[in-house]
Amino acid sequence: MSNESLANLLREERRFEPPAELAANANVTAEAYEQARADRLGFWAEQARRLSWSTEPTETLDWSNPPFAKWFQDGRLNVAYNCVDRHVEAGNGDRVAIHFEGEPGDSRTLTYAELQREVSKAANALLELGVRTGDRVAVYMPMIPETVVAMLACARIGAPHSVVFGGFSADALATRINDADARVVITADGGYRKGSASALKPAVDEALTRPGTENVRNVLVVRRTGQDVEWTEGRDVWWHDVVERQSDEHTPEAFDAEHPLFILYTSGTTGKPKGILHTSGGYLTQVAYTHHAVFDLKPETDVFWCSADVGWVTGHSYIVYGPLANGATEVLYEGTPDSPHKGRWWEIIQKYGVTIFYTAPTAIRACMKWGDDIPAEFDLSSLRLLGSVGEPINPEAWVWYREHIGAGSTPVVDTWWQTETGGIMISPLPGVTATKPGSAQVALPGIAATVLDDEAREVPDGSGGYLVLTEPWPSMLRTIWGDDQRFLDTYWSRFEGRYFAGDGAKKDDDGDIWLLGRVDDVMLVSGHNISTTEVESALVSHPSVAEAAVVGATDPQTTQAICAFVILRGSAAETEQDELVTELRNHVAKQLGPIAKPSRILPVAELPKTRSGKIMRRLLRDIAENRELGDVTTLTDSSVMELIQKQLPASG
Numbered sequence: 001m002s003n004e005s006l007a008n009l010l011r012e013e014r015r016f017e018p019p020a021e022l023a024a025n026a027n028v029t030a031e032a033y034e035q036a037r038a039d040r041l042g043f044w045a046e047q048a049r050r051l052s053w054s055t056e057p058t059e060t061l062d063w064s065n066p067p068f069a070k071w072f073q074d075g076r077l078n079v080a081y082n083c084v085d086r087h088v089e090a091g092n093g094d095r096v097a098i099h100f101e102g103e104p105g106d107s108r109t110l111t112y113a114e115l116q117r118e119v120s121k122a123a124n125a126l127l128e129l130g131v132r133t134g135d136r137v138a139v140y141m142p143m144i145p146e147t148v149v150a151m152l153a154c155a156r157i158g159a160p161h162s163v164v165f166g167g168f169s170a171d172a173l174a175t176r177i178n179d180a181d182a183r184v185v186i187t188a189d190g191g192y193r194k195g196s197a198s199a200l201k202p203a204v205d206e207a208l209t210r211p212g213t214e215n216v217r218n219v220l221v222v223r224r225t226g227q228d229v230e231w232t233e234g235r236d237v238w239w240h241d242v243v244e245r246q247s248d249e250h251t252p253e254a255f256d257a258e259h260p261l262f263i264l265y266t267s268g269t270t271g272k273p274k275g276i277l278h279t280s281g282g283y284l285t286q287v288a289y290t291h292h293a294v295f296d297l298k299p300e301t302d303v304f305w306c307s308a309d310v311g312w313v314t315g316h317s318y319i320v321y322g323p324l325a326n327g328a329t330e331v332l333y334e335g336t337p338d339s340p341h342k343g344r345w346w347e348i349i350q351k352y353g354v355t356i357f358y359t360a361p362t363a364i365r366a367c368m369k370w371g372d373d374i375p376a377e378f379d380l381s382s383l384r385l386l387g388s389v390g391e392p393i394n395p396e397a398w399v400w401y402r403e404h405i406g407a408g409s410t411p412v413v414d415t416w417w418q419t420e421t422g423g424i425m426i427s428p429l430p431g432v433t434a435t436k437p438g439s440a441q442v443a444l445p446g447i448a449a450t451v452l453d454d455e456a457r458e459v460p461d462g463s464g465g466y467l468v469l470t471e472p473w474p475s476m477l478r479t480i481w482g483d484d485q486r487f488l489d490t491y492w493s494r495f496e497g498r499y500f501a502g503d504g505a506k507k508d509d510d511g512d513i514w515l516l517g518r519v520d521d522v523m524l525v526s527g528h529n530i531s532t533t534e535v536e537s538a539l540v541s542h543p544s545v546a547e548a549a550v551v552g553a554t555d556p557q558t559t560q561a562i563c564a565f566v567i568l569r570g571s572a573a574e575t576e577q578d579e580l581v582t583e584l585r586n587h588v589a590k591q592l593g594p595i596a597k598p599s600r601i602l603p604v605a606e607l608p609k610t611r612s613g614k615i616m617r618r619l620l621r622d623i624a625e626n627r628e629l630g631d632v633t634t635l636t637d638s639s640v641m642e643l644i645q646k647q648l649p650a651s652g
C-alpha cells in the first residue's frame, strides 16, 4: 500500500479528555498498560481470577503449537455458573439481570435468582431431550429473555450453541445446522419487528427438509407471538411444556477451560460461512475484563444496554457473557429503533435509566438523519458512557453521538474487534484516554496490535497499512469449525506468525490507530491507495449527506474510479441534484485532495447492509461495474438492491 495517501488524507484535531469524576473513579487506570507490558501473561492470569474456577488454572498459555492456542488449559469452570449462580451465592439474587422490553411495549424483569431458576430448568429440559456434553444446539430466536436463557443453558451442560440470526433465511439456517451437525434447534413461533409479528418457525421447518440436517432430533419452540405454527409430532416440543415442568435446580458441572462454548458463523464475502469456534475460560476472561475496563461497569449502580442482536458476536460478548459474568443489570430490547416511533431507543434509556449505551455507527447515522429534535424530547441524563462498534465511525457521527445523546460530556469509546477476536481489542479506556473522534486509538492492556506494510515491516507513525495482532489473546478464535487448514490460510498466512484481521489501518503521529475498512475495499486510483472510509467520512462531513458508501469501480484510465452512493438529508433530497453532486465532489477534493474526488456520486434512498449494520460494498461494486449482483442472502433487506438499481440513471 502506498502509505502517503492512506495516512495524510483526513485531519481530525478534536480531543476530549475523560471527565474528571469518571477518571477519578475509573475501574482501570493507566497503570494497567504498564502492568500488562511488563508481564502480559501474568496480567491475563490475574484477569482470569475475576472468574470462579472449580479448578484454578496453573498454566496461562500453551503456545507450543501456534496458532492453535490453549489458554488456562488445566483450569476447569462452568460458564453459566459464572454468569448466574455465583452472583446469587454472593447475595445479589435480587439484583435485576435483565430488563426486557418487547417491541409491542410488553416488559419483563428477571433478577439473577430468577435467571438461575430459568437457566436451570432449561438445562434440565435439554438433558431430558437427550442433549449431551459436546452436542451442538442451534438457536434461531428473536431478542427475548428465553434466548439468553437458552444460550446459558447450553453453556451450563457443555453443549456448544450456534446462534443463527433470526433474520436469516431457511437456506442460511440449513447450511449452518449442517456444518455444525446440530442435534436440537431452539426457536420461537416468531418475534416482533418493525411493528408486526415476524415468523421464525416456518424457516426452521423448511431448513429441516434440506439434506444434511437429518440429525436434528428436536425443535424446542418458545411461544412469543402466538401465531399459528406447523407442528411435526415427535420432533417439535413447546418450551412452555418441556421447560416449565422441570426442576428449577440444576448442579452445574465444571468443564475444561478449552471446552467449546459456541460456534458463530461469519458470512465473509466469498465461500461458505466460517464457523468461528470459541472456548470457555479464555473467552469468558477477556469478555469479562473488557466489559469491566472499556465500559467501566459498576454492577451495583449501572444499567448497561448493548443494542446489538444476539445473532451477532456483539450480542454474545456484550449482552450475554461479558455483562452477566460481571453481574450487570442490563436492558434487552426486542425490536427496531423506530418502532413505533423514531424516539423508541431514547424512551427506553429514559425508562430504565440506562447509564452505558453501546451501539453501531449505522444506527447513529440513522438517528442523525431523523433529526436532533427526536433525542432532545427525552431525558438522557442518566447516560455516562457511550460505545460504538461494527464499522469505522466517522468523526461527524462520533461528535453527534457525544453531543446529542451524551449531552456533550460523556466519553465515546470506539471499540474495534471481530467475531474472530471474541472480545474488544482496540479501544480508548474511558477514564484514561483523551479520545479522538473517529479513532479506536489504542490496543487494550494485554493486547498487542500494530500496522504492517506489504513487506511485513511495522509502519512508522503517520503511515498506513495492514492491521495485525502480534500476540495471542485469551478470547481468540481457536479454529474454524471442522477446517483447521482454512483457519491457517485465512488468518495466519499473509504475515508469518501474525494474525491478519483483513482490515486496513493507519497510525497517526501519536501512534494511535485509525481503522480504514476492509482491505478488500481499499481503492487503487492512479497509483494511490485510498480508503473507502476516508472518502465516506469526507462526504458525511457535508451537511447535505446523511450516509455514504464508496467503492472503486474498474476504470481503464485510473485503474479504479471512485464511485460514491449517498443518502441525502431531508431537504437536500428534494433539491436540484446535479448541482449538489458537483458541490459534493468539490467538497471531497477540498477535504482530502483532488486524487480522492469521486468520479461519480449517485444519490440513493437506502444502502445495502448486513444484519450487523455493515455496508456491503461488494454489491455496490457490482452495480458500479454493471455486473450481475452477487450473493445477497446476508442482507437485512434484499429489496434495497432493486430500489437502488431502479434509481440509477439509465447509463449507470
Ligand code: 6R9
Binding pocket: 266, 312, 313, 314, 388, 389, 390, 391, 392, 393, 414, 415, 416, 417, 418, 419, 420, 440, 501, 502, 503, 515, 516, 517, 518, 612
Ligand atoms: C464486533 C464486530 C468485524 C469487522 C472488522 C472491521 C469492522 C468492527 C470496528 C470496525 C472500524 C470499529 N469493525 N468494529 N471497523 N472500527 N470500531 O463487528 O464483529 O461482525 O465479525 O465484524 O467489523 O472491519 O474486521 P464482526
